[in-house]
Amino acid sequence: MRPVILGLTGSIGMGKSTVAAMFADAGVPVFDADAVVHRLQGPDGTLLSAIEARFPGTTGTSGVDRAALGAAVLGDDAAMRTLEAIVHPAVRAERAAFVHRHRNAPMLVFDIPLLFETGGDRDVDKVVVVSAAADVQRVRTLARPGMTVDKFEAILARQMPDAEKRARADWVIGTDVPLEQTRGAVDRVIACVHDIERR
Template sequence: MIIIGLTGSIGMGKSTTAEMFREEGYPVFDADGVVHELYAKGGKAVPIIKAVFPDAIKNGAVDRVVLGAHMRADPLHLKVLESFIHPLVSESRTAFFEAHKDAKIVVMDVPLLFETGLDKAVHHIAVVTAPYQLQRERVLAREGMTPELFDSLLARQIPDDEKRKRADVLIFTDKGLDNARKQVQDIIRDLKETA
């Protein structure tokens, strides 16, 4: 099995790129998707978060806006949150690999691939990237996003230029979907040839 680590900073188009790998028939582990499930009504993280940040629970689910405010208020809060969220995500990742143990190629879509050390657990690293101005436009177009919040999110991530240096391959998303899809197909072809 070849494991592709797919990462990229906020607003670079990583989720759309991950979907392209899925469309090509390859299993994708979506770390963000797992966190959404953990935060949803009935999710495993809800009771833990309720014990630490009770006001962040609304209608039985985690209110990400309230939780985010706690994270920005005190950096220690983020460490506390990660201490119980990361093991739960890891549990889901183990189940994913068990379910797809016969796959030739799998993709791990992890926004904080380098920050969490998961870059050591993959065979190839693909970094999704775009010019900063386009990234900023995309992110600021999101509901509830502010320039300050965008800056604080970027500050928690390894800079794009550093991610590019650590990548085995870059996927540029500033030239349209067809261009990005062609890059994904080229990566798959190259990996199959070298396997």
């Protein structure tokens, strides 16, 4: 029997990384799509030559210059689609290798920020959406280094609204509550998945 695959998603600043870490702490293998992208775009990353060819001046010896690449694609749908056509197939290949490595685990988590936006929800069995109040999200995001109101709003414009994500979720985990409440919600999801697996 193959593992139950959970898609973990949430808009920027919602606390998804915190929840992903809680799943990992509970022993659930977590595929972190962002971390894979950082590695593929880092020093000697396999995607550098393709990105540089399409977006000249956005890479260097330390990998992708994320500020330069962001400036090249944010707000430009065609450029974003071009970048996604370079990145997404490589991430899918890494994810397939991850699933193979953990094929005997009872469950896996795919941590994918744009799960719904990219159609990735078709590749998972259940979806967990991480959410927080809009004012909490805004404060968290604007506290990030290099973040501006314009950049935050541009990112939000590319993401499905939080209310729609929550409506499409099998489980919603809040992070605008004490950490132990969030951890308890993670534990309940894991227990539910074990129940599914036993049926």
